[in-house]
Amino acid sequence: MYDPNASAEETLRLLVEGNRRFASGACRHPNTDLARVIELSTSGQKPFAAVIACSDSRVPVERVFDRGVGDLFVVREAGNVCGTLAAASLEFAVTVLGCGVIVVMGHTGCGAVQAACSADRQSDTVEALLHPIRETARSERDKPGEGTLEERVTSANVMRSAWDLERASPAVADARRAGTLVIAPAVYDLSTGVVEWLEG
Numbered sequence: 001m002y003d004p005n006a007s008a009e010e011t012l013r014l015l016v017e018g019n020r021r022f023a024s025g026a027c028r029h030p031n032t033d034l035a036r037v038i039e040l041s042t043s044g045q046k047p048f049a050a051v052i053a054c055s056d057s058r059v060p061v062e063r064v065f066d067r068g069v070g071d072l073f074v075v076r077e078a079g080n081v082c083g084t085l086a087a088a089s090l091e092f093a094v095t096v097l098g099c100g101v102i103v104v105m106g107h108t109g110c111g112a113v114q115a116a117c118s119a120d121r122q123s124d125t126v127e128a129l130l131h132p133i134r135e136t137a138r139s140e141r142d143k144p145g146e147g148t149l150e151e152r153v154t155s156a157n158v159m160r161s162a163w164d165l166e167r168a169s170p171a172v173a174d175a176r177r178a179g180t181l182v183i184a185p186a187v188y189d190l191s192t193g194v195v196e197w198l199e200g
């Protein structure tokens with residue numbers, strides 16, 4: 001179990017430990033039984049962290065952190081893009097539900113990042129989603145750096161989403177500045193199950 005009033009450090013430790021269990025095949029599947037479902041239907045939710053991640057079916061957020069029902073408040077958008085609506089959901093997690101940590105999580109092999117790194121044009125609907133990732137890809141293309149363009153854009157896109165989140169939600173930005181909220185950028189490796197934590 002976890003303390004609902006845990007510090008950000010404690011919350012991040014739970015996430016790190018859960019991912020270690022997942023990536024080593026030692027999941028405990030906490031809070032996944034029917035008793036938990038029934039209990040939360042009357043007690044209400046008190047998730048201990050919020051996560052914004054990609055919609056990719058290979059990024060099952062609760063499983064990646066070996067957590068269960070009522071543990072994580074999850075927003076998923078292709079390319080983990082953080083527009084106004086996603087930011088509104090995360091603002092709710094912070095200001096109403098009291099989450100003290102938001103993980104902004106990209107992943108390796110992301111189709112949205114690959115599309116944004118390509119010259120091929122998508123539909124107007126998809127281009128609206130890709131717009132911030134295309135901007136990131138343009139600036140990364142001209143920078144020297146380690147790894148492939150796709151790898152660099154994956155990390156840079158996480159940082160861009162974290163920035164977009166604060167820009168779209170002054171309440172989230174205020175909470176982070178006040179020290180009541182930690183925004184933790186991360187990249188999930190599809191091939192190993194490991195979450196790599198980036199420098200914030």
Ligand SMILES: [Zn+2]
Pocket residue numbers: 054055056078079080107109110111112113
């Ligand atoms: Zn993706």
